[in-house]
Amino acid sequence: MGEWPLIAGQIFNGFSVASLYVLAALGLALSFGLMRVINMAHGEMLMLGGYLAYLTLQVVPGPLGILAAMPVAFLGAAAVGAVLETTLIKRLSARPLDTLLATWGVSLILQQAARNIFGAIGVDVRAPQWLNHAYTVQSGLLEGLTIPATRLFILAVAFAVMGALSLLLARTRIGLLVRAVNQDRGMAAAAGINVRAVDLSVFCLGTGIAGLAGVVLALLGPVTPNVGQSYVVPAFLVVVLGGLGSLKGTAIASLIVGLFSALVQILVDVSLAQVLLLLFVIGFIQFRPQGVVAVRSRALDA
Amino acid sequence: MDMSMRKETPLSGGLAGVTLGRPMALTLPVVVLAALAPWLVSAYELNLLARFLAMALLAMGLVLVWGQGGVLSLGQGVFFGLGGYAIAMHMKLAALADGDLPDFMVWSGLDALPWWWVPFKSPLVAILGVVLVPGALAALFSWAVFRRRVGGVYFALITQALALAFATLLISQQPSTGGFNGLTDFQTVMGLELGTPAAAHGLYWLTLALVVGVFVALRALMASRYGLLLRAIRDGENRIRFLGYDPTPFKVVAFTIGAVLAGLAGALFTLHAGVVSPALVGVVPSIEMVIWVAVGGRNSLAGAIAGTLAVNLAKDGVSSAFPDLWLYALGLVFVLVVTLLPGGLAGLVADAGATGWGKRLKTLIIGEAK
Numbered sequence: 227m228g229e230w231p232l233i234a235g236q237i238f239n240g241f242s243v244a245s246l247y248v249l250a251a252l253g254l255a256l257s258f259g260l261m262r263v264i265n266m267a268h269g270e271m272l273m274l275g276g277y278l279a280y281l282t283l284q285v286v287p288g289p290l291g292i293l294a295a296m297p298v299a300f301l302g303a304a305a306v307g308a309v310l311e312t313t314l315i316k317r318l319s320a321r322p323l324d325t326l327l328a329t330w331g332v333s334l335i336l337q338q339a340a341r342n343i344f345g346a347i348g349v350d351v352r353a354p355q356w357l358n359h360a361y362t363v364q365s366g367l368l369e370g371l372t373i374p375a376t377r378l379f380i381l382a383v384a385f386a387v388m389g390a391l392s393l394l395l396a397r398t399r400i401g402l403l404v405r406a407v408n409q410d411r412g413m414a415a416a417a418g419i420n421v422r423a424v425d426l427s428v429f430c431l432g433t434g435i436a437g438l439a440g441v442v443l444a445l446l447g448p449v450t451p452n453v454g455q456s457y458v459v460p461a462f463l464v465v466v467l468g469g470l471g472s473l474k475g476t477a478i479a480s481l482i483v484g485l486f487s488a489l490v491q492i493l494v495d496v497s498l499a500q501v502l503l504l505l506f507v508i509g510f511i512q513f514r515p516q517g518v519v520a521v522r523s524r525a526l527d528a
Numbered sequence: 529m530d531m532s533m534r535k536e537t538p539l540s541g542g543l544a545g546v547t548l549g550r551p552m553a554l555t556l557p558v559v560v561l562a563a564l565a566p567w568l569v570s571a572y573e574l575n576l577l578a579r580f581l582a583m584a585l586l587a588m589g590l591v592l593v594w595g596q597g598g599v600l601s602l603g604q605g606v607f608f609g610l611g612g613y614a615i616a617m618h619m620k621l622a623a624l625a626d627g628d629l630p631d632f633m634v635w636s637g638l639d640a641l642p643w644w645w646v647p648f649k650s651p652l653v654a655i656l657g658v659v660l661v662p663g664a665l666a667a668l669f670s671w672a673v674f675r676r677r678v679g680g681v682y683f684a685l686i687t688q689a690l691a692l693a694f695a696t697l698l699i700s701q702q703p704s705t706g707g708f709n710g711l712t713d714f715q716t717v718m719g720l721e722l723g724t725p726a727a728a729h730g731l732y733w734l735t736l737a738l739v740v741g742v743f744v745a746l747r748a749l750m751a752s753r754y755g756l757l758l759r760a761i762r763d764g765e766n767r768i769r770f771l772g773y774d775p776t777p778f779k780v781v782a783f784t785i786g787a788v789l790a791g792l793a794g795a796l797f798t799l800h801a802g803v804v805s806p807a808l809v810g811v812v813p814s815i816e817m818v819i820w821v822a823v824g825g826r827n828s829l830a831g832a833i834a835g836t837l838a839v840n841l842a843k844d845g846v847s848s849a850f851p852d853l854w855l856y857a858l859g860l861v862f863v864l865v866v867t868l869l870p871g872g873l874a875g876l877v878a879d880a881g882a883t884g885w886g887k888r889l890k891t892l893i894i895g896e897a898k
Contacts, residue, residue: 238853322681323600327822330815331862338855445753455811459692461896466678497700500693507686508672515676527720 231363236488242377244484245384248477249439251464252391253307253432255476258465259408260428263315263325266381269454270460271433272429273340274306276301276449280349289354295441296383303437304430311429314339316422319415333454340451346470348450357445376445387435392473404428407420426429460487468517482518542827566729577801580840582740583797587820587832588742589789594818595826596750598762599670601677603687604790604817606694607662609809611791612798613662613698614762616711617645618654623715624853636703645704651718654772658795659788664673666787667780674776679765695810705857710805717799737797742789743829749785750829760783818856822865825874834873 254268282295318325352358353376361373361378393484395401406414407424415421445451464483469475486506490499531710562581566574586608590703593599620630621641629641647653669690673683698705705711720727749755761768761775798804807813814841839861847854869876 258681262681264685314867315865321870323598323684324870326600326602326681326684327815328863331859333858334855334862338852338859340814343850410708459689461809463689466682466685475683488759495700497693497696500689500696504689507689508669511676511678512672516885528812 229471231368233489233492234368235371235373236306236492237485238371238373238377239483240485240488243488244480244482245381245438246439246457247460247464247484248384249387249435249442250434250461250482251468251476251480252387252473253434253436254298254461254465255431255468256404256471258430259427259470259472260404260411261315261319261425262322262332263319264299264329264462264465264512265315265429265433266326266328266330266458267309267336268433268436269458270333270336271303271307271436272440272443272454272457273336273449273451274303274499275437276351276444277340277349278302278437279371279441279444280344280351280449283351289356292351292354292357292441292445297439299437299460300434301437303440304434307430307433310433311426315426315429319503337451337455342447345452346451348448348453350448351441351444355446376442379445380442383438387438388473388477392434395473399425425510452481460503463503466507466517467510469519470517472517475517478518556820559721559736560742563733566725566732567896571725571728574578574728574732574842575838576841578728578735578793578800579734579797580837581732581799581822581833583817583840584739584793584833584836585742585796586737586793586817587787587824587836588739588746588789588829589786589793590818590821591826591829591832592750592758593782593786594821595828596755596758597749597764597779599779599783600818601687601783602811602815602818602856603691603694604786605691605769605814606687606795606810607787607790608797608813609694609698609804609806609818609873610662610665611658611793612804612808613705614648614654614657614791615710615717615795616714616798616804617648618651618713619659619714619717621649622651622717631704631713632709633703638703642704650850655893658791662787662791662794663784667784670783671780673785674779679779685819691809691811691814695806698806698809702817708847710803710807710808712805714802722799722802731796731799735800738792739833739848743833754781773796816858819862819865822870823861823872825872826870828857828872828874831872831874838873 250272254264254272258264278299279292279295282298283291286294310329314328315325357375357379358384359375360372362373363369393401395404403414403419403424406417406419407421411421414424418485439453439457440449443456443457447453450478462482464476464479467475467482468479477509483503487499487503490502494502532816560570562577565577569577586604590601590604593601595597629638633641649656670683673679673686677772678686698710699708701707714722717727724829750758751875757768757773758778760776761773792802794809797808801821821832822835823839824833825831842857843854846857865872871878
């Protein structure tokens with residue numbers, strides 16, 4: 227295998243990792259734009275999605291089990307999100323840093339619960355037959371490049387979610403309300419919009435999408451109690467890089483983070499890649515502190 | 529940002545703990561009692577107490593950074609680790625003859641000392657390194673972020689990424705860092721035979737003296753004009769900007785002091801515990817450090833010490849008997865303290881004073897009669 231297939235393979239990997247980051251970060255970014263809070267238990271919504279996929283496949287073992295798992299994971303994670311929002315985040319929304327800490331506590335509890343219920347080692351979700359193969363380039367410049375079908379599936383899911391979400395935000399009445407609250411919370415409330423209901427639905431939507439991401443994640447490796455942690459920290463960096471509550475910003479930032487990590491890993495090992503990614507993020511905010519797409523300035527946030 | 533802080537007026541002290549020079553009825557007896565601890569408790573308990581007091585140094589730093597400065601750092605473990613590794617590297621090298629390599633390096637097939645290990649052979653470099661390495665990294669890092677006016681939640685998330693990157697790096701560079709096991713098996717430090725009662729007592733008193741010294745120094749700093757401005761920046765950064773101040777250096781200084789204290793804490797902890805490893809410096813330990821301070825009271829130095837002792841004693845008790853239970857308990861403490869008790873134990877004591885029945889208790893503990 228020459229150099230080109232390796233680089234092309236890493237670029238493809240970058241895109242598929244980016245699509246996971248986008249699914250993980252969308253909920254964070256949307257809620258952050260609306261309420262200025264970060265849910266540290268967001269990674270556990272991925273974990274929950276993974277375990278729900280595992281459970282669904284116990285009930286529906288056939289080739290379509292994974293498709294059945296997606297709505298289950300979405301609704302399950304959204305329901306947990308609803309509980310979290312109404313019991314905890316609502317009370318703390320005026321104190322963003324405290325929300326961070328309190329939701330971290332929730333994340334610890336959820337992880338430990340998963341450890342007690344499913345065991346520390348993790349469970350396997352087997353990809354169905356129709357996803358369990360890979361495409362290999364047989365000739366030409368990229369000879370030897372192998373693309374697993376699961377990774378294509380992840381890309382497809384991410385594109386579908388992004389498409390649906392942008393339609394929802396741009397074309398529907400709900401989307402109109404979300405955009406209004408995102409732009410000016412006080413004005414939206416004064417115009418009679420039920421701001422709290424918008425907060426809640428966006429939060430649930432975000433955790434639901436994270437649950438969906440958990441299903442795809444389960445196809446890549448075992449679902450463990452801390453599977454969410456490894457994806458949620460890059461997702462946080464995506465939020466830092468993206469703009470406030472901007473769909474486009476989140477997508478572009480995910481691509482940047484995904485491609486950067488994948489390409490750097492051609493040259494250095496995974497741990498150094500993490501350090502370089504962090505340096506890159508700090509370097510990036512020197513030039514664009516407001517994020518990739520700035521809906522509003524961060525300078526006068528307080 | 530935080531409701532509980534709005535009430536504070538610059539001169540009232542209160543939660544901010546800025547009363548200086550008032551006689552504090554409890555402080556002296558507590559310090560004397562703590563100094564007598566080597567004769568009052570068993571060697572094992574003394575070692576635990578020494579570790580927790582070392583951690584309290586870090587916790588007091590968080591009071592300045594988080595409580596006073598409003599800067600939430602989820603990466604204090606990094607600075608704790610840098611201090612710990614600096615002293616640990618020195619102890620590894622000091623035990624060797626010239627040209628020899630630490631055992632784990634030999635096992636992983638290294639034939640020369642990595643260049644960044646070499647200076648730590650000198651005790652002076654190691655001691656300076658404990659303070660300067662975390663301080664320099666923190667100053668550079670926080671300046672790069674704060675100068676672009678990126679703060680608040682963003683800063684917290686970036687510090688968490690820093691903690692993750694640091695721990696992963698330590699684990700993956702096994703040949704030169706000892707990897708997952710970290711550095712351990714120390715014999716002597718600065719001519720002191722570790723493990724003897726004399727060393728244990730001496731290191732304990734050193735830690736206690738530092739805790740007292742830092743307590744007094746931070747109290748003075750918080751009562752100074754700098755402390756006042758730091759709190760003002762916390763409560764309204766833009767207003768302070770409009771008044772003509774640049775908030776960046778204030779926050780950078782606070783963060784750097786916090787990191788230096790964390791480095792000191794890490795070095796002392798390593799001496800007491802006889803080990804430093806990635807398990808002490810990653811994402812989870814870093815955020816646990818914040819909960820010590822949250823429990824004790826983020827604006828109270830005495831609260832931070834009490835919180836550190838309380839949480840770690842509880843951890844020591846609960847996690848050895850019921851390891852599973854500890855994580856549930858810790859998670860629950862996070863949720864409950866932050867939602868219901870943002871002022872921590874110190875806030876509780878202060879509130880009790882405000883409602884009357886506990887006024888004397890409050891005067892006794894906080895040392896403030898207002």
